[in-house]
Amino acid sequence: MSNEKKQWDPSQLRKYDISLEQIPRYDYCDPRVDEIMDENVRQKPVIIQNSNVVASAKKWNLDYLEKYMGNGDYTVFLSRNHKFKYYDDKKVAKINNGDMGKNVEFTQPTKKVDMKLPEFLKRLKEWKRGDDRLYLQQGLNNTVGPEIVRDFLNFDWDFCNGKQTKHNWGPLTYNLLLIAMEGNVTPCHYDEQQNLFAQIYGYKRCILFPPSQFECLYPYPVYHPHDRQSMVDFDRPDYSKFPKFKEAKGYEAVIGPGDVLYIPIYWWHHIESLMRGGHTITVNFWYKDGPNSSISYPLKDYQKVAIMRNIEKMLQDVLKDPREVGPLLRTMVLGRFTE
Numbered sequence: 620m621s622n623e624k625k626q627w628d629p630s631q632l633r634k635y636d637i638s639l640e641q642i643p644r645y646d647y648c649d650p651r652v653d654e655i656m657d658e659n660v661r662q663k664p665v666i667i668q669n670s671n672v673v674a675s676a677k678k679w680n681l682d683y684l685e686k687y688m689g690n691g692d693y694t695v696f697l698s699r700n701h702k703f704k705y706y707d708d709k710k711v712a713k714i715n716n717g718d719m720g721k722n723v724e725f726t727q728p729t730k731k732v733d734m735k736l737p738e739f740l741k742r743l744k745e746w747k748r749g750d751d752r753l754y755l756q757q758g759l760n761n762t763v764g765p766e767i768v769r770d771f772l773n774f775d776w777d778f779c780n781g782k783q784t785k786h787n788w789g790p791l792t793y794n795l796l797l798i799a800m801e802g803n804v805t806p807c808h809y810d811e812q813q814n815l816f817a818q819i820y821g822y823k824r825c826i827l828f829p830p831s832q833f834e835c836l837y838p839y840p841v842y843h844p845h846d847r848q849s850m851v852d853f854d855r856p857d858y859s860k861f862p863k864f865k866e867a868k869g870y871e872a873v874i875g876p877g878d879v880l881y882i883p884i885y886w887w888h889h890i891e892s893l894m895r896g897g898h899t900i901t902v903n904f905w906y907k908d909g910p911n912s913s914i915s916y917p918l919k920d921y922q923k924v925a926i927m928r929n930i931e932k933m934l935q936d937v938l939k940d941p942r943e944v945g946p947l948l949r950t951m952v953l954g955r956f957t958e
């Protein structure tokens with residue numbers, strides 16, 4: 620038995636009625652890491668331990684960031700509750716311009732504001748019940764100060780590039796810096812990129828589902844600002860609307876400093892900063908899908924999701940009214956492609 624103090628306990632996890640199994644963890648040198656990540660074998664999530672991917676950012680506590688992040692405006696989301704459901708500004712604009720017809724309305728569940736770091740940290744420190752919750756989500760770009768840029772350049776790029784080459788990923792597109800309050804939740808969604816999710820400070824619980832569970836997770840229509848997000852509220856699932864959510868089977872893990880979680884492209888993920896665990900800091904690495912993720916049959920589940928997205932987009936573009944998409948698809952399928 621180690622006498623190391625336990626870093627968190629199960630009472631800090633939110634309670635959901637979902638069947639979950641643990642995501643495996645391996646040392647970064649262990650060959651099983653690449654076997655699990657391999658696109659032609661499994662392409663499943665795995666936690667990579669003891670790598671030095673973001674070792675140069677170990678010192679990124681709030682004081683250090685306040686001192687060195689610079690005086691830029693950073694993107695901060697404000698929410699009245701613990702959930703920070705993402706929405707696409709461009710799709711909101713289309714609705715507000717009337718491009719979707721009169722029958723589509725959308726209210727943003729969170730406010731997106733620009734904030735200087737000292738203001739963000741002050742609000743974090745002085746936060747009390749009833750205040751808006753805060754979540755900083757800022758791309759690491761040239762607005763951050765030179766010290767932070769130096770730490771960024773000292774990330775273990777050999778490791779990341781190695782994974783990129785080995786697994787046929789496209790280019791790195793973005794590194795997002797995430798600073799969350801304890802208890803914050805990013806509700807279940809999928810991204811169209813490969814993700815190395817590197818935990819720097821505090822603990823996050825991650826619940827993942829494979830792309831094959833599309834039917835259990837009920838994504839919003841593609842035209843909708845909540846495209847790629849699940850319509851199911853994990854806190855209070857409406858089983859009459861979303862009956863197949865009962866069949867969802869996920870994978871989960873709690874990740875802490877030094878852990879890197881591989882979130883495969885199109886895999887659903889729900890992420891929560893542990894309750895009563897203090898703030899959390901993460902940096903992710905988003906990579907495009909491989910250029911010639913060569914088409915071989917049978918197609919992979921995520922490729923089928925991509926096909927469905929394209930068909931939906933095409934129908935929306937020609938029909939203009941989202942209410943016409945469902946009936947057309949039904950007419951096309953019923954009695955012809957159904958038993």
Ligand SMILES: O=C(O)CCC(=O)C(=O)O
Nearest residue numbers: 797805810814890901903
């Ligand atoms: O950490 C979070 O709250 C969300 C991160 C996420 O969705 C991502 O990196 O793709």
Ligand SMILES: [Fe+2]
Nearest residue numbers: 808809810888
């Ligand atoms: Fe994501």
